[in-house]
Amino acid sequence: MAPRRQTRSTDTSDQEGQQNTPPTGRMDPMVIQLLNTLTQQTAALAQQQRTFQQQLLEQQQQHQQHQHQQHQQQHQQATPAITFKSFQVAKPPEFKGSADPVEAKAWLKEMEKAFALIEVTEDKKTEYASYFMKNEASYWWETSRAMEPEGLITWARFTELFSERYFPDYMRDQMELKFLELKQGSMTVPQYERRFTELSRFVPTYVDTEKKKAKRFQQGLRSWIRSKLAVLELDTYAAVVQKAMIAETESDSYMKERENKKRKAGIPDKGQQQGSFQGQENKKLGFQHGRNTSFRKPDTGSVGQDNRLLTGSQQGLSRPPLPECKTCGKRHLGICHRLNVTCFKCNQKGHYSRDCKMGIVCHRCKKPGHMIKDCRAPATVNNMIRAIEAPPVVNVQPLARTYNMSMGEAVRDSDVVAGTLLVNSIPVQVLIDSGATKSFISETFARRLNCVMKPLSGMLTIEIANQDRIAVSSYYPRCEIEILGNRFYVDLLPFKLGEFDVILGMDWLTEYDASIDCKNKRVTLVTLEKKEIIFRGEKQRKRFLTMIQAKRLLRQGCEAYLAYVIDIDKEVSKFEDIPVVNEFPDVFPEELPGLPSDREIEFAIDLVPSAEPVSKAPYRMAPVEMKELADQLQDLLEKGIIRPSVSPRGAPVPFVKKKDGSMRLCIDYRELNKLTIKNKYPLPRIDDLFDQLKGAVHFSKIDLRSGYHQLKIRPDDIPC
Template sequence: ASCFCPTIVPVTPPGSLTVCSRHTRTPPSLGCVREEAMADQAAALVALAQENQALTHTVQQLNDVVAALQQRLDAFPDPGADAPAPGKYPVALPEKFDGTLASFPMFFAQAKLYIQGRARNFPDDRTKVHFLISLLKDQAAKWALPLLRQDSPLLTDYVGFCNHLETVFGNPLKESQANRAIRQLRQDKSTAAAYATEFRLLAQDLSWNDSALRDQYLEGLSDEILDQLAMMDRPTTLDALIQRSLQIDDRLEDRRQARDHQHSRLLAPVLPSRSTPTAELPVEPTQLGAARPRLSPSEKTRRREGNLCLYCGGSGHYARSCPKKMPVAGKPPTLVAEGPSNMGSQSMQEGPSPVELRHLMVPVRLYPPGEPWILTQALVDSGATRSYMDAAFAAHHQVPLQNKPEPVQVEAIDGRLLRSGAVTRETQPLVLCLQQHREVRTLDIASMPRFPLVLGMDWLEAHNVQIDWVNRTVHFPDPCPHALSEMLAAAPTEEAVPTLPAVYRHYQDVFEERGADQLPPHRSFDCGIDLQPGAPLPVSRLYSLTEPEREALQDFLRKNLERGFIRPSTSPTAAPVLFVKKKCGELRLCHDYRALNKITIPDRYPLPLISELLERVQGAQMFTKLDLRGAYNLIRIRAGDEWKTASGTRYGQFEYLVMPFGLCENRPPEPGVPPDHPQAEPKADPVGVVLFPVPVSDPLHP
């Protein structure tokens, strides 16, 4: 081969031979090095071209595979064609699970729901398992870490992974625990809705049939709902039974709220009539020529609970005696009820009232048949020929109604017929109580938005009620034969106690409970309360009560108002009430009279010596133990001292006409010693009588 590289020919003598350095052992020249570099680059370009050709062939093969897969995918229906986009699916991402056993059921259900809702995002088992593992943290993540390191077969088995996950973090005792919990579940004071929700949550972990679940659901229901269900056809499915119990509970709750509302209105002032022009009313100094704004319901409640004035918000007085209020000429009406002659005439002072003088309103209690008792106000109207009940009021309280034998046309004062038409409905016979007066009567139903009840001329004539317009008082006759005969006819007859021995039959009236429920007469040993001169009257706040205590308070007020042992009060002082549980589990109502007792002058009447009492019974062979029924209620509060016994409740303020528990120095007088002659010597009695007065303990400091 010829050499084309340039050669530097040295100067040699003539006749010498010159050769290339490539063919010699001498160092290469600069041109030869460049030739070798170009040859290497050419070889590298050839290799890259071959590699590029191979990659192009591989890409073509991958495109063919993708096209084949797309054709196979298009052959199947799209499960998420109608579903929202993955990013907008309404299922929320579950919170991460930390290994807490209690939260596992909810986490597991939410995770499976998320996977089902976004099926397009999880085409195979591996993606589903990886997604579940990504939701684990803390202890749960530590459990899954070895599965990833070992490339466990569970990573490609979604069902197997879920079963293994539930075995590790699930509760193996959930059925036995649910069995035990559902047998102990009771409604108690909760609502039927809350009870049903808890019952369903426990039932889902049980394998009971529908019949067993129905029986267990009935086992935990409250007695009130069970009593109502007993009068109906029992539902045949659990869902129907739960729905029926919810309807009954809602009805009972409506009745309780209506009853509480009526209790709160017992002493609520009646709104004055707006038909009188405002120019005729005196302008109060605080009005400054404008109408005084009404108090909000929350502010009214705050002032009532704090025994504050509803007019100015101050303490120590009430709105009807507020010093900032301009007095109005005239005297508000006072209700007076005279009882039977053997009980003495008793004045039921209702105190001042903000009702306009031309309206005579009286508090009444209604006892509809089969419904809760109702407290409301009635208008005494001599211009009405009959007695009426407002139609809306009757509907709200579910007062039982009946059709009148004949429709009655109602005329206005000018003789025109009312637009509402004839009266065709009336109440079923109900008991109407007005202080000590009771009667059974029916009331016509008419539309009277301003007054719930109207007592008209038929009621006034039947009782011959007398109104003293000078003193603003209403008097009932003594006694009232009309109401007495109706009450005796309506009252159930009580049979004599069959266990009463024949020797005591002559004293049968002593053992009857009715005598203990009657207001005793005033006597010489009435309980008096003498206060220290100039001592400030205590003002106390209400104590909070539980739901059972509020129900017991309502029952106490209802019974004692019926008996006449208490009455509404406008006393400037009031003691709070509280309850103490008896050994038998019942609640005893107590009054916190400690503040009143501090300013009461104590009665130092000497107590008998126990040693002397024992001497009197020494040698006796027969003893009789008698338990006086309601002993404290057999003694009256001294006339004029009733306001000192006032107690404040959320349903109003009431004062006692009989001796209550909690007053200092309250004890029955010793037999044989008249209170008006404390030094008189008792007469000798062959029969020893020992009276053990029950001490009144302080419920706050037993």
């Protein structure tokens, strides 16, 4: 029975659902009209609600704008307008056009700080800043301002022009190089940190992060400070600076404490070694200081014990000097080290070869074993005459003296004169040296000399600068020297010389009554006919720089000039001498008649969109180049190839020397080339073209004339 009731209940619910949802086709028209009315009313209410919300939003916006305007008016009333007089209260510095980039950069920073403090508006910054530019800086700004378009110059544009003038690219490179080469050296850590901060402003890419800045600073520290900081692995710049200062301060404190301990212990400083042994000497002599001073038996210690430093109880005592050594003549204790020294000249012990007395003869007393400065014989007139006229007491060989030097040393030395002379009709390098007692000839050049060698009457000893002595037994008599068409004669001793072929000494200078003007490198000689001859020696040549040295000087701001050497006496071949030119004179005219004719298709160079005109400062020119530029421009104007222009834009003009000695006018279009649209089609490679020339034996060249290979400016490119 239960399942049956459940079935009836289900059927009843289905029937009720069908009765509550009548079909549309059977709906009452009144109900449909009521539904439509409700729908329209609902839509109208929604539209009214949206309109109300929009009006409310507009009222809120108007209220906010009104409040903002009131706030601005109140702010303007509270803050008066910034005037130049109020800006002067900040006392900004003046800039007079210094070439120091650090000073220029600092001036810009100070001006920006003053602008921020006084709240100067953007339209007044350039005007206020230009007032504080004086002297050369003021002249530069007047010129730059005239080249700018009319209207307001923003502060960003001003800083750009200012940086181009007082902080150009080469100065940036120079400051970058100084920053990369910065080392602590003899500076303290605070001094090094100030210099590092000063230079890092110009190279922000190297210190744009804390880690990079700390690493760069740590690399420039001294090695012992850097090694201490390396184990700490510091990542911040402030931590590296702080630890470096601590390490340096602790090191200074340690050194001072160590010096104090040395001073208390009696350990001497440098230059006080002699005094450090005085207390020890007192101990050896038996002095004992105290209340009762008495003599005691000297200590009999070893040499090593005698040379030990004193303790603190032995300092401050008055001590006698050290004994003088009989071997070396100096004051010291212990065994003299000279006892084991062997001379290379005499093979005897006790002295060096530089102190050897063997072969030394005194010129005053003519006795061997000492020099004139150590001679104890009285320097009387009789002794001097006897030393010259009388024969030597001992059998000593005659002595000659010479000094061997190079050509460069002779040119720099003010005591000698060097040059090129004819010796027996052969050009040779000659050194005129008043420090040489005899005249010498190089053994290498002597083989080419057409002269007979003769023996000397006796052996002659030659002493050179290092005190070595060489014996000579022959000479070349009456060798002919030609100076300005006059002949002189000299006896030459064969000797091994350096760069020079002949050295003329005092024997030749005395014979011809020579006088030497060392300052002007000039020698005046008197011939046998009593005629004065002046010989001028070679002066010091100009120094040459390598390319690396030249680039380094240019980075440092040095000026450089490009010089051309032109042989004006050289004859240039003429076109009339060439038969082909004479046959076709219309093909090889002297000058072009004018501009080329207009063609159906004209080649043009297109620039990238929105390209601006380019202007660069002109190159520095020598007066000769300035004159050549004026002449060539006037010639081009007369031919009609160019016309006058008043545009402030321009490009630098360098000159290039041609093989015939004339100057080619070139225009630096590199900046303009950066704005041109590059070719998209493949171009032939120069290497491929050279490969195609294999086997060619005849080549021709062409010297392009002005107006022939240039492109005419399009009429629409010419400003009105």
